[in-house]
Amino acid sequence: MPSLKRKDRSAESTTISSLSSEEDQRQPGTPTPNSEYELEPSPKRMKTDQPPQDEESEEEDREVNTRAPRQEAPLEGYDDLYLDTVDRNVLDFDFEKLCSISLSNINVYACLVCGKYFQGRGPKSHAYFHALEVNHHVYINMQTQKVYVLPEGYEVKSKSLDDIKFVSDPRYTKEQVMALDRQEVTAWTLSGKKYIPGFIGMNNIKDNDYFNVVVQALSHIPPLRNYFMLEDFSAKPELVKRFSILVRKIWNPRAFKSHVSPHELLQEISLRSNKKFTLTAQSDPVEFLSWFLNNLHLALGGSKTKPGSSIIQQVFQGKLKVESQAITAKADAGDRLRFEEAAEVKVDVNRFLMLTLDLPPAPLFQDELEKNIIPQIPLTNILAKYDGLRAQEQLNTRKRYRLLHPLPPYLLFHIKRFSKNKFVSERNPTIVTFDARNLDMAPYVEPNPQYHRPGEPIWYDLVANIVHEAVRGREDSVEGEEEKHAWKVQMRDRSREEWVQTQDLFVEKTQKELLYLGESYLQVWERRRDGKKKSTR
Numbered sequence: 120m121p122s123l124k125r126k127d128r129s130a131e132s133t134t135i136s137s138l139s140s141e142e143d144q145r146q147p148g149t150p151t152p153n154s155e156y157e158l159e160p161s162p163k164r165m166k167t168d169q170p171p172q173d174e175e176s177e178e179e180d181r182e183v184n185t186r187a188p189r190q191e192a193p194l195e196g197y198d199d200l201y202l203d204t205v206d207r208n209v210l211d212f213d214f215e216k217l218c219s220i221s222l223s224n225i226n227v228y229a230c231l232v233c234g235k236y237f238q239g240r241g242p243k244s245h246a247y248f249h250a251l252e253v254n255h256h257v258y259i260n261m262q263t264q265k266v267y268v269l270p271e272g273y274e275v276k277s278k279s280l281d282d283i284k285f286v287s288d289p290r291y292t293k294e295q296v297m298a299l300d301r302q303e304v305t306a307w308t309l310s311g312k313k314y315i316p317g318f319i320g321m322n323n324i325k326d327n328d329y330f331n332v333v334v335q336a337l338s339h340i341p342p343l344r345n346y347f348m349l350e351d352f353s354a355k356p357e358l359v360k361r362f363s364i365l366v367r368k369i370w371n372p373r374a375f376k377s378h379v380s381p382h383e384l385l386q387e388i389s390l391r392s393n394k395k396f397t398l399t400a401q402s403d404p405v406e407f408l409s410w411f412l413n414n415l416h417l418a419l420g421g422s423k424t425k426p427g428s429s430i431i432q433q434v435f436q437g438k439l440k441v442e443s444q445a446i447t448a449k450a451d452a453g454d455r456l457r458f459e460e461a462a463e464v465k466v467d468v469n470r471f472l473m474l475t476l477d478l479p480p481a482p483l484f485q486d487e488l489e490k491n492i493i494p495q496i497p498l499t500n501i502l503a504k505y506d507g508l509r510a511q512e513q514l515n516t517r518k519r520y521r522l523l524h525p526l527p528p529y530l531l532f533h534i535k536r537f538s539k540n541k542f543v544s545e546r547n548p549t550i551v552t553f554d555a556r557n558l559d560m561a562p563y564v565e566p567n568p569q570y571h572r573p574g575e576p577i578w579y580d581l582v583a584n585i586v587h588e589a590v591r592g593r594e595d596s597v598e599g600e601e602e603k604h605a606w607k608v609q610m611r612d613r614s615r616e617e618w619v620q621t622q623d624l625f626v627e628k629t630q631k632e633l634l635y636l637g638e639s640y641l642q643v644w645e646r647r648r649d650g651k652k653k654s655t656r
């Protein structure tokens with residue numbers, strides 16, 4: 120695995136300015152030192168210890184020139200020389216592209232023989248010396264996808280390399296993306312393993328399954344997925360670019376292997392979140408999703424004040440009416456508490472990206488066998504929080520919640536299982552039961568004939584379900600002790616009308632009727648466009 124250390128991007132400017140080659144110059148959209156996402160533009164970081172990469176000028180260096188003459192083009196009849204040394208089995212473009220020697224992320228080439236990354240291709244570059252030292256001759260530029268033979272230095276334009284270019288940066292036409300949910304595609308890896316594009320494993324590098332389940336779920340929300348697969352993000356921040364490429368890799372029908380590694384995106388997230396979310400420490404998927412949606416929204420140019428200003432808000436944002444009433448109690452003549460019912464009702468309208476659903480406290484019943492009974496509750500019961508009738512008391516305020524039209528195309532439900540008091544984090548194991556189809560949201564929305572005929576249902580169907588699993592730390596540990604969290608995600612395969620469950624590298628079919636059996640934690644529901652009720656079978 121390449122080193123995780125990352126060179127400061129602000130070091131780029133000094134290096135870039137010494138480049139003379141046009142095609143090795145920074146591509147549009149590469150982060151600039153003064154981009155809005157540069158967190159620490161510290162002046163001392165402008166210094167760099169990297170040798171300038173002088174590509175095309177090939178300044179006189181007698182020793183190097185006698186060892187390897189540079190060529191503009193291959194000798195006649197030798198244009199596929201060395202291509203049989205390319206080893207697709209060692210290629211993995213999922214890891215952050217850092218030169219294995221200088222650790223720089225600028226102007227990086229992958230050696231197609233051993234898979235390692237090296238900076239530059241000029242006569243003093245690390246790639247050049249790698250070619251001389253170990254006789255590996257074929258290199259791909261990780262930004263331009265152009266392939267070169269070193270040390271000679273000419274470009275190879277063979278069609279036989281197209282599969283490698285596609286794996287490193289898969290691109291799709293609109294027609295291909297529109298067909299994703301309609302055509303049943305089966306694909307095969309290099310080693311002949313069968314897989315379904317869109318339903319592949321994701322490496323848990325250390326403790327990043329909380330992240331994997333969120334990315335998997337998001338990449339199965341069609342409008343979001345299509346946007347990140349088709350738009351040109353070359354001028355956008357790294358966060359957007361790296362999420363886009365990961366989504367495109369998840370759906371790759373010509374992948375070399377049936378899993379992806381989220382390393383590149385996670386490195387960027389770790390940096391942007393000041394290490395709040397990393398690949399080495401478990402986090403909460405809901406906290407991560409909130410952070411990720413907000414940061415994607417801003418990185419896409421979304422406004423902090425204007426609603427609907429990015430695809431994130433267009434897909435998930437809804438409105439919520441909150442009525443608050445102060446609870447005032449006075450002691451009457453008989454010293455009994457008397458509640459003042461006439462307190463003024465304050466009405467606020469809040470926007471949300473995610474709805475929190477509270478679980479009732481889990482009773483610790485025991486059956487005859489002295490085993491804990493796990494309580495169950497229907498999803499519609501915990502959604503009743505939003506019916507506008509039931510009041511919830513918070514401190515000295517009574518609150519009622521109700522959703523407002525128009526409801527967003529996708530609803531995110533956070534089933535609140537974890538609570539923290541001063542000393543411990545507690546988990547509520549209550550099972551939430553639901554049908555994956557035909558969730559009627561109408562009872563939780565304030566009627567508004569302008570948007571929806573009152574009394575008619577508003578159907579939503581489940582798209583993805585993130586499930587918590589408590590893993591005992593030790594064989595003999597008791598409930599609650601040394602528990603570790605593990606996460607898996609269940610997703611709908613629309614082309615086959617099947618459900619697939621993935622947990623890191625494991626991908627398996629599951630049944631719609633079994634989805635509710637786990638500790639659902641985060642759900643994505645999709646509003647049905649035609650408004651008709653579907654058979655639940």
Ligand SMILES: [Zn+2]
Pocket residue numbers: 230231232233234235249253255
């Ligand atoms: Zn090599």
